Amino acid sequence: MTSTAHLSIQNVSKIFPGQQDWMSKLQRRSSKDFVALENINLEIEPNTFVSIIGPSGCGKSTLLNIIAGLSEPTTGAVMMNGVLITKPGPDRGVVFQNYGLMPWMTVLENIRFAIETVNPKLPLSRQKTIAQEYIELVGLHGAERKHPHELSGGMRQRVGIARALAINPQILLMDEPFGALDALTRGFLQDEVERIWEQQRKTVVLITHSIEEALLLSDKIVMMTRGPAAQIAKILDVPFARPRHRETLDEHPAYHELKSEMELHLTKETRAVEEARIK
Amino acid sequence: MQNSVIQGTQPATKRISLTTNQKAFLLFLLILAVVLGLWEIGVRLGLFSQLMPTASATIVNFWSWISDPFFNYGPNDKGIGWHLLVSLRRVMIGFAIGSVIAIPLGILIGLSEVTSKAVDPFIQILKPVSPLAWLPLGLGLLKSSENTALFVIAITSIWPTLINTRFGVSNVDPSYLDVAKTLGASRWRTLFKVILPAAAPYIVSGLRISIGIAWLVIVAAEILVGGTGLGYFVWNEWNNLQISSIITAIIVIGLVGLILDRLFGLLQSWVAFGRRV
């Protein structure tokens, strides 16, 4: 019953306007317009897991926010199944880096809040059943009545993932979802996402700065150049068979080649960012 | 041999092992004893005015008020419990009126930057006005002294709640709002399910400050307005030159203020869910 979607990003640019009115000039706070993204073109096929990787500050979050509808592109358009995206909507589930859980709601209530918002007419018992289903899916059985502050970071992000999936979105958008977690927990959750993806096979856009994470999870890896005016440098195909396992992944002949290509790209771009900052 | 060493050290470690709270309580008792002792000696040596009772006489008087708080021998001779209830009732009504104005208004201006900026000068100018300056205005506006007391309580308990509510509503963590937006939540649903619960700790901390101020103000208002209440009690006992009764009233006012503050403190932790304000 999972639905999925084709995503088409067409000539998307994003310019953050600077402050150039006389008041800001007087207070020496004026700033120039900032071109974050320039002419991004990307086709994301249904049922594909796509990772976006690039030096920090290049505009990955900006791009994801545009897909989510939280921010508008300055030029260009994002189409989902041929329909222009103009605002956020429950056809896109978003997993936030800082989890975005409501502290005053329990785990169950957080998930049910999402279900009820998207489908207010659903009977309460049905909402609870669905919420429970997704709690089981992410392995949080027993934590239903806990509040977020009683959970570890890893458990909170499980709730975040369950909430995003519980509304049965066509696309799952994740912005560095494991960035705030320790290495061990991150590994657990990556395995979990791989397992869930095997079951649901939704279209996923994942932003990450972990090369291993991208290689473990993705069908395609989009490498972006440094900002300003960030662009897509190269798109890598990840040919590994699924289901994948972190222990055996590096036995694949292409693994090390892909990994070193990504390392090279990231090092080059990050070094250039640092040099630009010194000048 | 070893045994005797262990026995020798145990009592010493036991004495140090008092918890911080136990130590603090002992120190508290010590300070209290010193203050009462100095007071007693000071009065007996004639260091203060003739009116000043000794500490022991004050304690006796305190006990006589506290042990029989609800006697009633006519309008000028009532137990302190009656006055306390009257004051509490006034504070609760005035505070409720103030809060019923402050919270919705705070939400309204917290949601709209334009309204917030437009209303800000009024808040900034009216907030620092002493509660007592409102009294004659209240008398002029309302004629009844009872309503004037409520008016003063209401108007002074508006500001902290109003300011905190506005802050809480306009500073909701943007990620909660993003969540609501990505789910396509309506404005009302976002307001009631996200913004208000997110702002609740701020609103309650505003209420807590407000009730504290209301309790401060009621005594002064009742001194001026007269009739009944703890403020009137204090004034009446001053006219009787009964300093020990005034001290009794001060302690009662302080204790009740403390209890009110603690109650709102409980409410605050009840809506916090691990957040700190």
Ligand SMILES: Nc1ncnc2c1ncn2[C@@H]1O[C@H](COP(=O)(O)OP(=O)(O)O)[C@@H](O)[C@H]1O
């Ligand atoms: N609202 C904004 N106004 C101005 N500049 C912004 C805004 N949001 C992001 N930027 C800038 O755009 C660039 C890309 O940001 P972001 O998309 O968050 O990068 P990434 O997620 O790749 O680390 C950064 O240089 C950032 O400073």
Ligand SMILES: [Mg+2]
């Ligand atoms: Mg980012």
